[in-house]
Amino acid sequence: MTQTATKISNYEADYQAIREQRAASNPAWLTQLGDQAWTRFTELGFPTARRGNERWKYTNVAPIANASFGLSSDLVAGSDHESELRRAAPWDDEWINLVFLDGRFSKVLSNLNASDSGNGRILVNNLAEAINSGAANLEQLLAKHVKFQEDGFAALNTAFLGDGAFVQVPDGSVLQSPVNLIYLTSTSNQPTVCYPRTLVAVGKGAQATVIESYVGIKSGALNPEYFTNAVTEISLAEGAILDHYRVVSEAKQAFHVGTSRISQGHDSVFSSASFAIGATLARNDFEVLLDGPGASCNLNGLYLTADAQHMDNLISIDHAQPHTSSQLNYKGILDGKSRAVFGGQVLVRKDAQKVSAHQSDKNLLLSSQAEVDSKPSLLIYADDVQCGHGATAGHVDKDSLFYLRSRGLDADTASRMLVHAFAREVIETVKVEPLKQFLDELFLEAIPETGLKLGGAA
Incomplete structure (x- = not known):
């Protein structure tokens, strides 16, 4: 067999x-x-x-x-x-x-x-x-x-x-x-x-x-x-x-x-x-x-990984008709030896004119051993479109951290505030208030568990 x-x-x-x-x-x-x-x-x-x-x-x-x-x-x-x-x-x-x-x-x-x-x-x-x-x-x-x-x-x-x-x-x-x-x-x-x-x-x-x-x-x-x-x-x-x-x-x-x-x-x-x-x-x-025609979608995403977790987001948007629009915005927070994959594919078909499509993938690395593979892509077969994409991966901003510490916050509290602020952009898109509160508490509670290391230190 x-x-x-x-x-x-x-x-x-x-x-x-x-x-x-x-x-x-x-x-x-x-x-x-x-x-x-x-x-x-x-x-x-x-x-x-x-x-x-x-x-x-x-x-x-x-x-x-x-x-x-x-x-x-x-x-x-x-x-x-x-x-x-x-x-x-x-x-x-x-x-x-x-x-x-x-x-x-x-x-x-x-x-x-x-x-x-x-x-x-x-x-x-x-x-x-x-x-x-x-x-x-x-x-x-x-x-x-x-x-x-x-x-x-x-x-x-x-x-x-x-x-x-x-x-x-x-x-x-x-x-x-x-x-x-x-x-x-x-x-x-x-x-x-x-x-x-x-x-x-x-x-x-x-x-x-x-x-x-x-x-x-x-x-x-x-x-x-x-x-x-x-x-x-x-x-x-x-x-x-x-x-x-x-x-x-x-x-x-x-x-x-x-x-x-x-x-x-x-x-x-x-x-x-x-x-x-x-x-x-x-x-x-x-x-x-x-x-x-006229259909629109707005896709947001937020994830947090730690230890040796693996997170794979494969997001595809097919603009099959003209006058359609899409917004794609994903964020990741990675710690430990975790790994993430982001594949964002936007397809604009030949007759789908007057299309607007934008995608963004932003990642915050809390450890030098965390890794993200980001592959945003645009497949455009029409000529009258407005499309763009971008991807970033970085660490906790040292200037922002210094500013918060100069206001009397300890390093751990200041760093967790910055990570939380990074996540809040996506959480704030939630229109249902009890769900928004649940998610805010869920991610805030998880941040200390990541074993936060500043500036990408191992």
Whole structure:
């Protein structure tokens, strides 16, 4: 048996078992979709061969491919984690809160705030229930934007697709409360994997706010590795407005691969901010298709790494139509021997005139052993455009540090203030006040844990 076959066989028994378990209740189209995705995964495998593969050139997924991750078999009582959940994830009782524990919807931990989630034809539900109830348009929406034929991780997620979140906002509707989706992994005594799936469809002229959070908490005596393989699909119809936030706060022994695909129609507005802390290896594969004239997106990101963590952000924006605009702004804070990768690709197609596209990647290195590979790129095939990109990597500014110390602050306090100020630019883009406060505290608390070394000293 080849090494590749061995890696795939680790998942085959689980797939066959879950397929048999769901066969009686799943609609035929979903079973067929799962079979197609599984077959494609067996053909693609994991992207462990990085030579000539630009998408994975700087990230080695062999630790994921070589591990034996299994589905969680223990049904942990949701109430056991309620207090930990409120500390580890963003939460507000006024929001629509859907919580998934080890890949399964937890009614005990969730708060659907039915007065809003059930408003008119607005649908906010867990995906398994939406499938069982035959929710309209689900077959047409699911796996429409994520091309699992081209991506082994997306294929694996689609093959195991069983639960997740489904948010559907019909034409002209306004979802007043943020939808807060929390995917919680309770690390047990065995290496486990879960496959969160998020599907969001915002109709013509509709508005919504969606928060995705991925959180790990300890529930067993041991602290083994676990793997979160998440897929998110978002579609915005003509004139739709969506504020989207993504928070990755996994346990330090976790592996996280997130695949997000967004499609925007005419005059739609998509604003997104991604925040990442934790996980030994994390990948944020984020693609936006501006598929209607006048569509615009604003993508922000902030991450903090320490020790030997690896963070990979691959952000792609496709200007397929004229009069579209994009802003991409990512920031990284790196300490220890951590490494980060930023790949920002903006494509402007031949007939996409009158396009505005700008991207920026700024990194703050707190250690001489931290490393970042930044590759912003522009692929422009139109001639009437305004495009630009830039990338920087540097250390804590000594002049600013000297100024703060001259005002009576000790070195540690002064340096943490400067690092916090660097992060605040992205945190301030958050429009939801309780979430902004949560993120500010999350990153502020993490800064001292980086073992800050001034001026890039080892």
